[in-house]
Amino acid sequence: MIAFASRLPDGLMRQVAEFLPSCVAAARALRKNPDVPRRAKVALLIAVVWVVSPIDLLPEFLPVIGPLDDVVAVILLLRYAARCVPRETMLAAWPTDPRLLIRLLGRDRAEPARS
Template sequence: MEAWWRGLAVAAVVVLLSWSVLVLLARRLPPGIARDLARFLPDSVTAVRRLRRHPAVPRRAKGALLLAGLWVLSPVDLIPEFLPVIGPLDDVVVVALALRYAGRRVPRDVLLAAWPGERRVLERLLGPAGAPEA
């Protein structure tokens, strides 16, 4: 049983280290797609924290965002986190889908106000303003 706990602790440390690398990369990369991708998960975490208590966010959108957050925290991934660069891609895809879902149900100005990163990244993810609901 002790070996199991040790393995779990090592996995948690690896995940935290990979997130730390993402944050460091986001600060050191030149402007561009790589920097936007590296900043996406930290910016998403901040946005989800801000949106979870906002009264304009419906329960279903909060649920989708919560599930995306649990996916990011889960040690089970489609692509293992310890693989450099591509490890967090499944997390990015899940969070992007949850934000698009929330973007159809939450007023755009609320989402943009909650987003701490560059506005153009979220606007590109959400699509043009006034786009028809799917």
């Protein structure tokens, strides 16, 4: 997936192709950070195990929807962990372009709303 993503032009498709490998790399980086609470580390560990596990809710050979259970599980676990982790720490651990991560996490509660 990483080799495929490196051949794509910059944009949304490249970010989507880099998403799961970026999640695994960020989870590994956050695991070592002392500012990250234990429950966030557990959620990130579950996300990594879910991605690398050969057991899936939907078989991978099904086009489009096969990898969908991995992506949905990772997004939900990442959002849960992000509530416990300072946003700067989360963004610092993200190895690729942070625009997709910021979109998935939503607006920062401390950030004022834009009109």
